[in-house]
Amino acid sequence: MSKKIQAxxxxxxxxxxxxxxxxxxxxxxxxxxxxxxxxxxxxxxxxQTALFARSIGEVTDIVEKEMYAFEDRNGDNLALRPEGTAxxxxxxxxxxxxxxxxxxxxxxxxMFRHERPQKGRYRQFHQVGVEAxxxxxxxxxxxxxxxxxxxxxxxxxxxHVTLELNSLGSLEAxxxxxxxxxxxxxxxxxxxxxDSRRRLSxxxxxILDSKNPDMATMLAGAPQLLDHLDAPSREHFAQLTAxxxxxxxxxxxxxxxxxxxxxxxxxxxxxxTTALGSQGTVCxxxxxxALVEQLGGKPTPAVGFAMGVERLILLLETLDLVPAQSxxxxxxxxxxxxxxxxHQALLLGEQxxxxxxxxxxxxxxxxxxxxxxxxxxxxxxxxxxxxxxEEEVAQGTLGLKYLREEREQETLPRDAAIERxxxxxx
RNA sequence: GUGGGUGUAGCUCAGUGGUAGAGCUCCGGAUUGUGGCUCCGGUGGUCGUGGGUUCGAUCCCCAUCAUCCACCCCA
Numbered sequence: 358m359s360k361k362i363q364a365x366x367x368x369x370x371x372x373x374x375x376x377x378x379x380x381x382x383x384x385x386x387x388x389x390x391x392x393x394x395x396x397x398x399x400x401x402x403x404x405q406t407a408l409f410a411r412s413i414g415e416v417t418d419i420v421e422k423e424m425y426a427f428e429d430r431n432g433d434n435l436a437l438r439p440e441g442t443a444x445x446x447x448x449x450x451x452x453x454x455x456x457x458x459x460x461x462x463x464x465x466x467x468m469f470r471h472e473r474p475q476k477g478r479y480r481q482f483h484q485v486g487v488e489a490x491x492x493x494x495x496x497x498x499x500x501x502x503x504x505x506x507x508x509x510x511x512x513x514x515x516x517h518v519t520l521e522l523n524s525l526g527s528l529e530a531x532x533x534x535x536x537x538x539x540x541x542x543x544x545x546x547x548x549x550x551x552d553s554r555r556r557l558s559x560x561x562x563x564i565l566d567s568k569n570p571d572m573a574t575m576l577a578g579a580p581q582l583l584d585h586l587d588a589p590s591r592e593h594f595a596q597l598t599a600x601x602x603x604x605x606x607x608x609x610x611x612x613x614x615x616x617x618x619x620x621x622x623x624x625x626x627x628x629x630t631t632a633l634g635s636q637g638t639v640c641x642x643x644x645x646x647a648l649v650e651q652l653g654g655k656p657t658p659a660v661g662f663a664m665g666v667e668r669l670i671l672l673l674e675t676l677d678l679v680p681a682q683s684x685x686x687x688x689x690x691x692x693x694x695x696x697x698x699x700h701q702a703l704l705l706g707e708q709x710x711x712x713x714x715x716x717x718x719x720x721x722x723x724x725x726x727x728x729x730x731x732x733x734x735x736x737x738x739x740x741x742x743x744x745x746x747e748e749e750v751a752q753g754t755l756g757l758k759y760l761r762e763e764r765e766q767e768t769l770p771r772d773a774a775i776e777r778x779x780x781x782x783x
Numbered sequence: 784g785u786g787g788g789u790g791u792a793g794c795u796c797a798g799u800g801g802u803a804g805a806g807c808u809c810c811g812g813a814u815u816g817u818g819g820c821u822c823c824g825g826u827g828g829u830c831g832u833g834g835g836u837u838c839g840a841u842c843c844c845c846a847u848c849a850u851c852c853a854c855c856c857c858a
Contacts, residue, residue, distance in 0.1 A: 363848095363849075366848095366849075366850090417856095418855080418856055418857085419856080419857080422784075422856095423856080423857090440857095440858085468858080470856090470857080470858095472784095472855090472856065472857080473784075473785090473854095473855085473856090474850085474851090475851075475852060475853070475854095476851075476852065476853095477857095477858085478856085478857070478858085482858065483858090484858055485858095486858095552854090552855070560856095563856090616857090617856070617857060618857095627858095634852075634853085635852085635853065635854085636856095636857075636858080638857065638858060639858070640858070641857080641858065642858095662858095663858055664858065665857085665858030666858080667858080668858060669858090692816095692817095694816065695816095726811090726816090727815095727816045727817065728811095728814085728816085728817070728818080729810085729811090730817095730818095731816090731817055731818045732817095732818055732819090733818090734818070735818040735819060736818085736819095742817085742818080744816080744817080746816060747816085748816085756816095756817095758817070758818085760818070760819085766817080
């Protein structure tokens with residue numbers, strides 16, 4: 358067992374039983390993006406390490422200890438992408454998509470982070486990301502939230518997720534607040550637990566989120582982010598909440614909502630669920646107005662979010678919201694009994710598919726008794742067993758046996774059989 | 784990176800210091816070319832891996848790997 362090569366830890370195979378549900382989800386997403394006028398972009402899975410270091414932040418956990426980074430044969434520093442926004446910005450800039458225009462983009466694909474796997478958290482996981490460029494008003498922030506809300510409604514998840522909102526203020530306001538906060542924490546250094554002391558330099562805003570009861574009193578007295586917002590950010594946030602109110606989207610303002618990536622400023626939001634255990638964030642994002650410039654482009658306002666596909670799939674399963682039609686089956690199963698029939702079956706299958714493009718047909722291969730073949734036909738879930746035995750071959754007919762309904766089995770000349778199939782597929 | 788739980792047949796799991804079982808699945812038969820239900824039979828395991836204790840280890844001990852859950856982090 359141990360000598361066999363296994364999948365990499367935290368990287369999962371997606372088996373045939375699962376793929377219809379993924380396809381259902383992906384189909385819903387793609388159709389939704391079309392309806393909102395977002396266009397798909399596909400970028401490489403590997404980028405220069407520097408792209409992520411400069412965008413996500415040098416001292417974040419993601420960059421410091423979770424990236425799959427390596428040197429390629431040329432000695433270049435490359436990394437498997439840990440998220441999609443940086444690549445999206447890079448590609449959009451590189452191809453002039455952000456030049457004097459607004460842009461609505463989305464993407465989908467695997468991301469990689471070297472974390473300890475647990476429920477809803479894997480080393481290779483999939484995100485759907487949605488990004489909008491060149492628009493600074495809160496209307497586009499609201500659009501993204503409405504878009505995600507519509508997806509939850511389509512999937513039946515809306516009642517099971519909660520929207521949390523916060524504003525981090527402008528980059529300057531955020532930096533100033535950060536300094537104030539660090540000074541406050543340093544003056545209470547003796548109360549800080551080990552985790553918080555570590556976070557003092559990496560992500561001090563996170564300390565506010567600590568669940569340690571010993572720090573509760575100290576945290577309650579900490580300076581509040583919302584009190585340190587700059588006026589434009591405050592106004593932006595007020596307008597965003599007003600738009601959501603008007604649209605009838607409930608939200609909870611969470612002053613402690615802090616995103617882990619350095620590039621966020623102003624609006625940030627998170628959709629969470631309590632049904633998945635500790636990895637309850639199912640979708641999250643926010644504004645990153647400074648990132649494009651930071652990566653060498655012209656100043657360009659930007660907002661975006663990403664959804665965790667595994668978590669959403671898990672949620673659909675947990676809540677029993679998997680639609681029945683996402684179970685793919687086959688319409689008919691062609692049996693071949695006897696040497697002559699076996700020779701003809703494949704060709705007959707091709708003829709049927711030529712004239713019946715909607716037919717999902719499973720042609721039996723590998724021989725076996727009549728009984729074993731019809732058992733397999735039954736297990737395949739097919740509505741019909743098409744029977745090609747010695748008699749049918751000799752007479753140029755085809756047997757049709759109905760496996761799921763009370764209906765007499767019939768044996769028809771080939772042409773008539775095709776017509777019958779055509780009727781049944783309608 | 785830290786802590787805890789779990790690794791026995793393809794799957795779900797029993798079990799014992801004397802080298803293993805059930806249910807389901809799969810294959811065959813009862814029914815020469817007719818599935819689902821029933822009955823009968825069969826295939827299938829170096830008991831995760833390596834070491835230690837022991838006359839003897841699947842069981843006890845250590846290590847290791849995998850997996851699950853939580854911390855952390857985040858989608």
